Amino acid sequence: xxxxxxxxxxxxxxxxxxxxxxxxxxxxxxxxxxxxxxxxxxxxxxxxxxxxxxxxxxxxxxxxxxxxxxxxxxxxxxxxxxxxxxxxxxxxxxxxxxxxxxxxxxxxxxxxxxxxxxxxxxxxxxxxxxxxxxxxxxxxxxxxxxxxxxxxxxxxxxxxxxxxxxxxxxxxxxxxxxxxxxxxxxx
Amino acid sequence: xxxxxxxxxxxxxxxxxxxxxxxxxxxxxxxxxxxxxxxxxxxxxxxxxxxxxxxxxxxxxxxxxxxxxxxxxxxxxxxxxxxxxxxxxxxxxxxxxxxxxxxxxxxxxxxxxxxxxxxxxxxxxxxxxxxxxxxxxxxxxxxxxxxxxxxxxxxxxxxxxxxxxxxxxxxxxxxxxxxxxxxxxxxxxxxxxxxxxxxxxxxxxxxxxxxxxxxxxxxxxxxxxxxxxxxxxxxxxxxxxxxxxxxxxxxxxxxxxxxxxxxxxxxxxxxxxxxxxxxxxxxxxxxxxxxxxxxxxxxxxxxxxxxxxxxxxxxxxxxxxxxxxxxxxxxxxxxxxxxxxxxxxxxxxxxxxxxxxxxxxxxxxxxxxxxxxxxxxxxxxxxxxxxxxxxxxxxxxxxxxxxxxxxxxxxxxxxxxxxxxxxxxxxxxxxxxxxxxxxxxxxxxxxxxxxxxxxxxxxxxxxxxxxxxxxxxxxxxxxxxxxxxxxxxxxxxxxxxxxxxxxxxxxxxxxxxxxxxxxxxxxxxxxxxxxxxxxxxxxxxxxxxxxxxxxxxxxxxxxxxxxxxxxxxxxxxxxxxxxxxxxxxxxxxxxxxxxxxxxxxxxxxxxxxxxxxxxxxxxxxxxxxxxxxxxxxxxxxxxxxxxxxxxxxxxxxxxxxxxxxxxxxxxxxxxxxxxxxxxxxxxxxxxxxxxxxxxxxxxxxxxxxxxxxxxxxxxxxxxxxxxxxxxxxxxxxxxxxxxxxxxxxxxxx
Numbered sequence: 001x002x003x004x005x006x007x008x009x010x011x012x013x014x015x016x017x018x019x020x021x022x023x024x025x026x027x028x029x030x031x032x033x034x035x036x037x038x039x040x041x042x043x044x045x046x047x048x049x050x051x052x053x054x055x056x057x058x059x060x061x062x063x064x065x066x067x068x069x070x071x072x073x074x075x076x077x078x079x080x081x082x083x084x085x086x087x088x089x090x091x092x093x094x095x096x097x098x099x100x101x102x103x104x105x106x107x108x109x110x111x112x113x114x115x116x117x118x119x120x121x122x123x124x125x126x127x128x129x130x131x132x133x134x135x136x137x138x139x140x141x142x143x144x145x146x147x148x149x150x151x152x153x154x155x156x157x158x159x160x161x162x163x164x165x166x167x168x169x170x171x172x173x174x175x176x177x178x179x180x181x182x183x184x185x186x187x
Numbered sequence: 188x189x190x191x192x193x194x195x196x197x198x199x200x201x202x203x204x205x206x207x208x209x210x211x212x213x214x215x216x217x218x219x220x221x222x223x224x225x226x227x228x229x230x231x232x233x234x235x236x237x238x239x240x241x242x243x244x245x246x247x248x249x250x251x252x253x254x255x256x257x258x259x260x261x262x263x264x265x266x267x268x269x270x271x272x273x274x275x276x277x278x279x280x281x282x283x284x285x286x287x288x289x290x291x292x293x294x295x296x297x298x299x300x301x302x303x304x305x306x307x308x309x310x311x312x313x314x315x316x317x318x319x320x321x322x323x324x325x326x327x328x329x330x331x332x333x334x335x336x337x338x339x340x341x342x343x344x345x346x347x348x349x350x351x352x353x354x355x356x357x358x359x360x361x362x363x364x365x366x367x368x369x370x371x372x373x374x375x376x377x378x379x380x381x382x383x384x385x386x387x388x389x390x391x392x393x394x395x396x397x398x399x400x401x402x403x404x405x406x407x408x409x410x411x412x413x414x415x416x417x418x419x420x421x422x423x424x425x426x427x428x429x430x431x432x433x434x435x436x437x438x439x440x441x442x443x444x445x446x447x448x449x450x451x452x453x454x455x456x457x458x459x460x461x462x463x464x465x466x467x468x469x470x471x472x473x474x475x476x477x478x479x480x481x482x483x484x485x486x487x488x489x490x491x492x493x494x495x496x497x498x499x500x501x502x503x504x505x506x507x508x509x510x511x512x513x514x515x516x517x518x519x520x521x522x523x524x525x526x527x528x529x530x531x532x533x534x535x536x537x538x539x540x541x542x543x544x545x546x547x548x549x550x551x552x553x554x555x556x557x558x559x560x561x562x563x564x565x566x567x568x569x570x571x572x573x574x575x576x577x578x579x580x581x582x583x584x585x586x587x588x589x590x591x592x593x594x595x596x597x598x599x600x601x602x603x604x605x606x607x608x609x610x611x612x613x614x615x616x617x618x619x620x621x622x623x624x625x626x627x628x629x630x631x632x633x634x635x636x637x638x639x640x641x642x643x644x645x646x647x648x649x650x651x652x653x654x655x656x657x658x659x660x661x662x663x664x665x666x667x668x669x670x671x672x673x674x675x676x677x678x679x680x681x682x683x684x685x686x687x688x689x690x691x692x693x694x695x696x697x698x699x700x701x702x703x704x705x706x707x708x709x710x711x712x713x714x715x716x717x718x719x720x721x722x723x724x725x726x727x728x729x730x731x732x733x734x735x736x737x738x739x740x741x742x743x744x745x746x747x748x749x750x751x752x753x754x755x756x757x758x759x760x761x762x763x764x765x766x767x768x769x770x771x772x773x774x775x776x777x778x779x780x781x782x783x784x785x786x787x788x789x790x791x792x793x794x795x796x797x798x799x800x801x802x803x804x805x806x807x808x809x810x811x812x813x814x815x816x817x818x819x820x821x822x823x824x825x826x827x828x829x830x831x832x833x834x835x836x837x838x839x840x841x842x843x844x845x846x847x848x849x850x851x852x853x854x855x856x857x858x859x860x861x862x863x864x865x866x867x868x869x870x871x872x873x874x875x876x877x878x879x880x881x882x883x884x885x886x887x888x889x890x891x892x893x894x895x896x897x898x899x900x901x902x903x904x905x906x907x908x909x910x911x912x913x914x915x916x917x918x919x920x921x922x923x924x925x926x927x928x929x930x931x932x933x934x935x936x
Contacts (some may be wrong), residue, residue, distance in 0.1 A: 002576065069381055069914055069915070070915075071808070071809075071907065071914070071915040071916065071917060073894075073901055073904065073917065074853075074854035074855055074856070074899065074901075074903070074904070074917075075854065075855065075902060075903070076901050077896060080898070083894065083898070083907055083915055083917075084915060085907070085909045085915045088552045088555065088556065088892070088909075090892040090893070090894055090906070090907040092894070093899050111808070111809060111856075112807070112808030112809065113808075113857075153757065
């Protein structure tokens with residue numbers, strides 16, 4: 001059996017490697033996109049929270065992971081579900097349902113009394129000013145491409161006040177995506 | 188990091204190192220104020236300034252290069268005795284050093300502020316204007332020395348100056364002639380120098396005109412001895428050295444007219460320049476110039492290679508002459524020659540390898556992962572041993588277990604190596620602080636002796652860096668509030684100069700750093716008064732508090748001795764911040780003070796933060812890790828043994844009362860009621876606390892990770908660690924829990 005490092009080796013960039021073609025391709029795509037700049041669709045990650053569909057710009061999402069065993073942190077803020085290990089880093093996992101008024105209190109998902117997480121549940125990992133943070137979602141649905149013309153401001157009563165983390169709505173035919181400012185939701 | 192950024196980082200790192208060594212030497216000079224400065228020291232500083240200049244020029248750091256150059260000029264004049272080291276000069280040098288440090292800091296942020304620019308240019312002018320002192324006497328003492336013109340001609344300006352100094356001070360001068368074999372003359376010469384060094388000053392090392400045998404080379408060392416002839420003779424026993432006294436005529440009887448100043452750059456210089464760089468620090472002689480002086484008269488070899496020490500014979504100036512224009516560069520002999528050529532010294536001054544702490548952190552992570560693998564393997568072994576009845580599996584199990592042991596050994600070695608790589612002496616911070624003390628003391632007009640001890644005690648680099656602010660704060664306080672003015676001290680019968688001492692000492696797994704002063708001390712009644720006034724404690728509490736508890740009130744947030752806030756220590760940072768900083772390092776701070784006697788702060792810190800051995804405990808189905816270095820013992824306690832004193836739970840442990848804290852209760856977990864509790868007795872400094880848990884799950888090496896910015900405020904938790912079974916456990920912050928236990932005591936009292 002070839003050693004693991006030999007297998008992995010192919011994935012790494014070597015200084016003597018010829019990357020010219022790749023750069024050309026990259027340059028090419030840039031040019032072809034430029035003319036239609038106004039209608040560039042942006043990719044959003046859509047996920048479910050208590051039956052509603054939310055979406056965040058995908059460039060803000062570092063990764064999506066299955067729910068590992070979470071460790072509860074005593075005396076921490078109520079929206080902190082627990083902490084998890086992700087490749088050598090400890091990151092906090094937050095609930096945003098309370099903030100969005102979808103629930104009265106954060107679900108119990110960490111510690112020995114917590115039930116096993118639902119099959120579809122995922123942690124969305126985002127980069128914040130204080131490092132990586134995870135956000136609990138009930139399920140991840142899809143990656144949607146929304147053009148600027150498909151976006152609208154949040155209707156009055158939805159965007160303001162407590163729910164200021166909702167920045168707008170995205171509409172694709174009959175589907176509605178609630179666009180979220182994830183950093184605001186974490187604050 | 189891009190190339191430019193990398194280059195800058197490299198420059199900053201190296202520049203900082205040079206500035207630090209400069210600072211160290213300047214401090215010594217400062218401490219020896221009023222004494223005859225050690226020429227070696229001035230030379231060292233001169234070289235450091237020169238290196239910094241070259242380095243800065245190479246990296247295009249004009250401002251640093253310019254100031255370093257101006258400092259170097261001043262130091263050169265100092266070195267050559269054209270200037271005497273008075274307070275003014277020393278102060279200017281120290282100010283330049285501060286300015287250089289600020290410049291480095293700005294460079295690292297890629298800034299160039301005008302304010303600093305102005306400061307630097309003012310300093311530059313001051314450096315240039317200083318000293319046209321040291322009036323040259325009409326009579327050159329060197330002329331009194333019986334030394335031939337040829338020899339004098341090859342002296343460098345610096346050597347000539349040193350020789351002159353020695354003659355002027357009436358030091359007994361000798362010519363030490365030694366012949367060595369060409370193959371190993373460098374080691375021989377190094378050894379000879381090492382022997383001579385403690386006995387006096389090696390002014391110059393010249394290749395002798397006399398042959399050194401068939402394949403030998405002889406040297407003449409001009410040596411100014413601090414010891415008697417007898418002692419010198421005795422100390423040189425066993426070396427091939429011969430001693431000749433150089434005759435010095437009494438003063439005011441000049442015979443030879445003063446020779447014109449020797450040109451400072453002998454021709455052999457250029458070729459050997461790069462070699463000298465290594466020679467500066469290492470006490471060994473470069474090999475390169477060896478073949479430059481082939482023996483001319485092989486026949487005379489026998490006598491001069493004889494490893495005997497001939498009795499002293501006065502030699503005439505003729506005999507002492509050396510006609511060879513070739514000079515060999517020897518370790519300590521400070522040569523100013525190459526120093527004139529620009530940009531030659533971008534090479535590192537030290538032989539240590541600098542490692543970016545982030546790289547070490549990455550390595551550390553790897554070790555952490557490896558530790559997980561190890562634990563997994565161990566679990567597999569256990570499983571096999573328990574489940575399998577088949578003999579084949581048994582063999583497999585044994586093999587696996589052997590492998591695991593192997594892995595464990597390797598890991599231990601790796602871990603140890605890494606931990607060592609992270610360790611740096613606390614002296615790094617101490618030296619920086621010493622300079623600060625000096626400056627502050629001058630600003631506030633206090634006379635202070637700053638005593639440093641235990642600078643070689645090593646701590647994790649991270650801890651050392653994090654220590655500098657808290658220590659600075661405590662020392663500022665000591666100077667500002669602790670030390671009295673010289674007059675006030677005299678009035679109470681203390682010596683004029685206040686003593687502030689900074690001392691580090693290793694105690695097991697901890698390092699204790701003590702900052703103490705012999706000043707006025709803290710008035711605990713005043714502290715109590717203030718704490719009451721600010722509503723930090725109640726009257727009832729105040730009555731109950733011991734002296735020590737009262738003193739510790741100064742660490743409470745919101746407690747700032749407003750009455751004594753000054754420009755220096757009242758910077759909006761209180762001792763509570765200091766305490767927090769120390770707490771973040773898993774350390775604990777304690778204060779002792781006696782009115783009129785002084786104040787001492789004790790900082791107890793773990794040696795390293797990276798990998799620690801932890802006790803894994805279970806509470807209400809949760810798992811926590813307790814750093815083993817703060818665990819004193821573990822007790823098994825029946826619920827009936829827990830008593831209450833004023834509604835506070837305590838244990839009686841061998842006659843002393845130990846406050847007890849139920850972890851489940853403190854952390855708000857559902858409490859179970861087991862038949863017996865395990866009590867982890869934790870202690871830091873002199874605080875003790877029993878922490879009641881439900882079960883003990885064993886010991887394990889853990890890599891503690893910070894909980895990150897968002898969770899840093901969680902009390903009682905210092906971080907998290909990953910156990911082998913993919914479970915993340917929280918690590919208890921014993922310092923904070925102890926603190927909490929104590930404050931509970933206070934609250935309930």
